[in-house]
Amino acid sequence: MKGVFVVLAAISLYGCGGGGSDSTGPTNQPIGNTPPSLTDISVTNNAFTPGTKTVAVGTTVRWAWNTCSGDPYYGQTCADHSVTFADGVASATQDQGTFSRTFNAAGTFSYHCSVHGAAMSGSITVQ
Ligand SMILES: [Cu+2]
Numbered sequence: 020m021k022g023v024f025v026v027l028a029a030i031s032l033y034g035c036g037g038g039g040s041d042s043t044g045p046t047n048q049p050i051g052n053t054p055p056s057l058t059d060i061s062v063t064n065n066a067f068t069p070g071t072k073t074v075a076v077g078t079t080v081r082w083a084w085n086t087c088s089g090d091p092y093y094g095q096t097c098a099d100h101s102v103t104f105a106d107g108v109a110s111a112t113q114d115q116g117t118f119s120r121t122f123n124a125a126g127t128f129s130y131h132c133s134v135h136g137a138a139m140s141g142s143i144t145v146q
Pocket of ligand 1: 065099100101132133134135136139
């Protein structure tokens with residue numbers, strides 16, 4: 020009688036473990052989802068880094084906000100910025116996150132931050 024109980028307990032434990040690992044699954048996106056032409060520009064407080072960039076036609080450029088700074092007394096503060104192009108394409112005015120634009124035509128695309136104006140500007144040359 021005792022031997023049968025041990026066997027049943029072992030089977031039920033195995034069943035639980037197997038179901039748990041099946042339901043978790045992989046959480047990372049497949050590598051193939053990342054465009055090979057992705058380029059990053061850092062949006063920092065009052066500057067785009069790098070400020071100018073030359074890319075090939077068809078390239079998606081991604082801006083990533085890095086505008087938060089920590090302070091031992093006041094905690095983390097993040098400043099608002101935007102990527103606003105002269106041709107009207109613009110990101111939201113935001114203090115974190117990313118913005119992407121795909122350039123499908125050659126030319127020079129200048130942009131600035133709507134909060135800080137010409138003092139915070141950059142351009143993308145597409146060729
Ligand atoms: Cu700004």
